[in-house]
Amino acid sequence: MPSRRVSPILAHAEAARVWKLYGFQEPQDLVLEDLAWAMGVLVMDGPLDGADARLLRKGSRGLIRVKDTLPERGRRRFAIAHELGHWLLHKNISQVLACTSLDMVAQYQGSEPEIEANYFAAALLMPESLFGPRVRGHRPSAERVKSLATAFDTSLTATAVRCVELADDYCAVVISEMGQVRWWRASADFEEHFWIDPGTPLSHHTVASSVFRGEPVPNGPEEVDLECWLPDKKGIESRFIVEEVIPLNRYGQIISLLWLP
Ligand SMILES: [Zn+2]
Known part of the structure; x- marks a missing residue:
């Protein structure tokens, strides 16, 4: 299993320094x-x-x-925050950086500056001091992700990822597209147990797969056999994992929020 190569410490510290330097107190202060x-x-x-x-x-x-054709405000804000991360952290790397939508979600296989810029963007838009207390001790439900995305003016995807990053639970977020896993993140505790190769077809018994097949979106979380998400279980004793989905219709993607009961 590849390990996280890039430490977020520098990027997170830089985002915290910016909030302090400009005296920001609330998400609305961050224009x-x-x-x-x-x-x-x-x-x-x-x-x-x-x-x-x-x-x-x-x-x-x-x-x-x-x-100018980015389809939503939260994604535009993440892109600007990502570039500001390059501005502050990567003065000596290149005088021109062009960043793709894949760079904006880079982790593990991405290049170090892209991963660092994403750490910076997440911490700038959703500072741990404000976001963390609203996540810890709670499951990353669809309702919570949606309300935090509104409060922090962020995309549902970036918000779901930040929820998982700061959660103190065994949880993960998986982004799937056309019935396949595109990418995912797991919480610090879950990370060593959780690995799905991007491109893996979704098990038919996952909620995401049923929604891709045209079934209605369940009104809340559902229990799914753990093997549907983690075929080899990786030492986890629970038989089930809980899945709640948020369809992103304009991207043809589904966010699966997963947590161990
Ligand atoms: Zn970049």
Whole structure:
């Protein structure tokens, strides 16, 4: 099993430093375009081929161009925060960085700067000091993810990932598309037990698979045989895992929130 190669410590510390430096208290204080401008970076929307966002650096000034066809505000905000991560953390890597939608979810197999930029973006948009207390001690339910996404003005996917990152439970989030696992994250406790190769077809008995087949979205979490998600169980004794799905219709994707009962 590949291990997490990139430590989030530097990126998280940098995001916390920004919140402190500008005196932000609440998510509403974080107006990304204003913050970028204060750092010498102009944000503009425009056409971009093959990338969600691009950072151009010239000395102490920068330009972030965000693809003008990104379909939702939360994804645009994540892209800007990701580029600000490059701006602050990767001065010496390249003067032009173009980042794709895959870079925006990079972890494990991604390149180190992309992973670091994502750690920074998540911590800037959803600081642990504010987000953590609303997650710890709670299951990452669809209702909780949706309400946090509204409160922090973030995409459902980024919010679900942050819930799992900061959870103190055995839980995971899996993003699937066309009946296959696209990528996933697991909580720190669950990580050593949880591994699914991207591209793996979903078991027919998962809730996500049933929704892909056109069945109605269940109104709440359901118990699923653990083997449906983890065929070799990896030392977990529970027979079941709980799954709740959030369909992302505009992307043809489904978020599965998973936790051990
Ligand atoms: Zn990037």
